[in-house]
Amino acid sequence: MNREDLIFEQYRLYAEQKEKFIDRSFMTNKFYMVIVLAMFLLTFMSKGMAFGKFTAPTIFALAGIISCALWWLNMDSYNCLIKIKFSKVLEEIEKQLPMQPYNMEYKAIRDFRKNKKMFLFSDMQKAFAIVAFLIFFILLLMEVIPLFLVF
DSSP states (O other), rough: OOOOHHHHHHHHHHHHHHHHHHHHHHHHHHHHHHHHHHHHHHHHHHHHOEEEEEEHHHHHHHHHHHHHHHHHHHHHHHHHIIIIIIHHHHHHHTSSSSOOOHHHHHHHHHHHHHHHHOOOOOHHHHHHHHHHHEEEHHHHHHHHHHHHOOO
């Protein structure tokens, strides 16, 4: 195998790994979406129930807050790894190839977005995690504040 074939093979393998990593990111987002929606349902459906000293909505709202925080952190980590690790490495490998498809795609997307304000899918997911976090926080406050007003 000559040097050019070896470089191309490394590039191909790395590009495949990037796609698998992106697929894993989507699966992780689906997982958190299901967890957050389940926590919403459990929070609203468990009104009047209690586990020891705490009401069920309080526990589920706390679980929802934690889930949202973990979801946002996971999305941020995946985005960072995808943008920096994979993209930068692929760009460096592409410099040694006759064509540079990822670089060409990036330039085309950048030019397309230049004149438009776009809200990326990853931004929408992060926004959803933040909104869900705030809703759970408000629900938690609605459960906890009456406990302090009684005394």
